[in-house]
Amino acid sequence: TEQISCLSASDSHFAVGLGLRLVSGQADACRRARATQRFLLLPWRVWNTYLNEKSLQLTETCKRLQDGFQTLSSKVKRYLESDYLQIIRNIQSCPWKRQEEEYENFRAKLASCCDAAQNFIVSQNNTPAGTNMSYEVESKNEILIRENIFNMFPVSQPFMEYPYNECAVVGNGGILNKSLCGAEIDKSDFVFRCNLPPITGNVSKDVGSKTNVVTVNPSIIKLKYGNLRKKKEIFLEDIATYGDAFLLLPAFSFRANTIASFKVYDTLKESRARQKVLFFHPKYLRNLALFWRTEGVTEFRLSSGLMITSVAVELCEHVKLYGFWPFSRTVKDTPVSHHYYDNNLPKRGFHEMPKEYRQILQLHLKGILKLQFSKCEIA
Template identity: 75%
Template structure:
């Protein structure tokens, strides 16, 4: 090769290298400039002698971006939970064709076209509500609790009034039945002697209380140990607590309700199945057995029979009777909140009592759905295999109110399995 050709080749190579270098600097400049900006920010917050390095993007620690993201996420969750509470209040206070569409469109990020037909509520939609509620961290709200408790005490005063006693029902009282309000019963000496002298819960203040419903959601929940740790445990309608259900529902019972219809249907009016009844009741230790003796006239004789059966057998349990005036006032209280049922359920009655008697209330086994949020079938009760009918069209008003109490931090609902130690 001639000397001129070699020189030309060398110059061409140098020019190519220079172009490549310039191209690399141009493409990398924005990234490096960002790093330099970061370094300059660090320099303003450190000593002049502090060594500074140029770090690669792989080694740069996360800065304000992550913090901003977490703050935005927290604010979004807070806003969603606030909207959730508003949605529940809307659901409880409004009926008709617009309620469901408002619920779907505004509060649960659901499109109007995906909502069920107006006025009909699908189980899927309500299970989504439960899922949203579970995503919101629960915290007891003392002010909300105190306000709600004060309203209950003002209308009903469970501490003084929810039990018929000798001090609030003297001999000779003409007591009006709760539901059959045109009928009355005179409190004669034989009835008066059945009553406790004073209200049994005056002067007591329970810290942790458990209200245990009978929903099939309790199956395999492993909530038994947690329930038994409560200071006071309420149960409804003489449910089983022994055998293979103990791990899920616990055994401790301080008060259990008993619907007089159970005496007829399950225990044959305490005739041929009297021994079975006494055996079942014995599982509750020294619990109170609470009956609505003065709600309907048909309840009275059956309730009195329970009293005499337990007394004659020298059972440890003590019989109490719901005061009909308390139940009537309680029904009026919940009616103002949209619960217009013919009569309140035992679960809502006892929940209302618990809020007045206890500082902290937790509900177990309250589940009006045919399946879990994971789409597993749920029996109507934890102690039977009877499934409720499919086609859930309307969310019970009572459960909607209980959900509101949970979201507001007044009480806590257990939706799934309990945490075990």
Template identity: 40%
Template sequence: MAGLMYKCPRTRLPVGASALCVFVLCWLYIFPVYRLPDEKAIVQGVLMQQGKAWRRNQTAVTVFRKLLEDCCNPGQLFAMTRQNSPLRKNLWYDGEFLYSFSIDNATFSLFPQVSKHLVPLSLSSSLVDYIAHRSGCGKKIDHAEFVMRCNLPPLSAEYSKDVGSKTQLVTANPSIIEKRFQNLLWSRKAFVDSVKVYNHSYIYMPAFSMKTGTEPSLRVYYTLADVGASQTVLFANPNFLRDIGKFWKGKGIHAKRLSTGLFLVSAALGLCEEVTIYGFWPFSVDLHGRFISHHYYDNVLPDSGFHAMPEEFLQLWFLHKSGVLRMQLEQCEDPLSQPAA
């Protein structure tokens, strides 16, 4: 009896289904499924380390700086310059998949000649992000030679004991220009007045990170130039932002985008000899279990799922324990010893 032969029919997914499968696989590669670290477990881990003296580890600093230099070259690519972003060069937005831009004469004229020595390597730096109220760290922050701040924070007298008043560089996301200052389409006075507190500082903007952020960022540049303001606008290089994002993704940070704070810490570690960070505590309670606001001036939380703040904290905490940077988590002064404002 002859054996029966049966040939299985070849099946093929519809084109739409195939495309969907490819999209899902790519999405899982870029944003893999993961479980966020438990906030209570992180706080307990930090508490176990309290009381141990922090020591700078020059070997660890050198090794980590070499990693940053090899992947991202912050010394040359931190800001857009005429050297790293020549005329007619085509650059892709780091936060967009479909859009690029060509550097024309008008845009090229806004860049400084070179980025070297914008932030001298020999400096010690303080980097301030969200910070607990009544930390009493103002004097320590201002003692650094170069102070960086995130997202145009208020520096009025009521906050000076906690956050200081000195600033050499402050970031400004285009979304802040839109929400606080109506994209500078109406009155520009409120914006000009608000940045006077930063004195002769750089205002660092990701103008070419997202297409929607380009016009507001350029408007900031021209606004300050028109009034002869003492601040200087620097534009973040999208290649640097993209490479830094890949660098931290390789270390296990799962996020659609890094926070401004981590971008700035990365730059500081590549540009400054000593780095101390203040206020990088993205949790709802302090080390004593007391509620604290997200920022010292408000409690506006980041978009859910956009940043991975606990994971960023764990990476920075590891660098603290390794002696690469110093993370100030406790109060610098006893609030009871501070005179009333």
């Protein structure tokens, strides 16, 4: 950077501070430096008006973005992934702000239909012994809650400190790699995780280690742990990393889930493990599916991520989502794996926009919860 001779010494230092260089002629640099200096020296009232106008423009832009996204969500079913990533870039340009009224209204709607605080897990209070309980998906099939099954249930909902203040719902998306979100996640009052993900070793700096509830897909018990016959010790070693967390299983969604889920309960009880088993209540999950169907989510069954997010909104005052990312690339156009613990890439190109992710983005735009799209800020 060279000194600009048309300016005074102080003006020249100002121009240098702006990074102005004498490349094609100093007259233009002089004009730009003086114009900028005059702008910065405007009276505070003028500054205030300018900033307010800029803020209003940004607010209006973000409002248009929200309205436009709602229209897109209701009309567009197939799209290019690159187009959708541009939408997220636009969303990131809008500062996120919690909207208390939107949050309270949405929470009340959820509580009215589903009431997670009382109903999301099976307890002795909401499911007496002798009940014939219908399965969530195979609703024509029932299971008789005999005394031995009844004794597996907690007396009441075990979340004594409800409502929790800050809650983290941690998905398994590859977007978490190199995010450095671990410390932020671990500061949360309550942490939900999905499908027994790894949390030890190098990944902990990105995903944290604190866990209060972790969901377990019964298929993992069969495929990864051999129905807890030959690989029971490996299973116990793996779940030990979650401390005294609750393991949450959909025992009563399909009949095929029941035996595997009960096997997990028996294994933990026999080994006197620190972790406790909870079961999703099938009626809660049916009601939740009906709720999201009215919002446009028509998939055969909700993902565990959306189930847990719904629970968190009811049980927590502030909810932040990490690792929710169904795309093959980041907003900076770098490849991203499907899970943070593998190298498999999601399918990319022309496909159906995930209706669940649309809804989660809507909740973010409305200030109901916050989605973490990129690296976390390090304090």
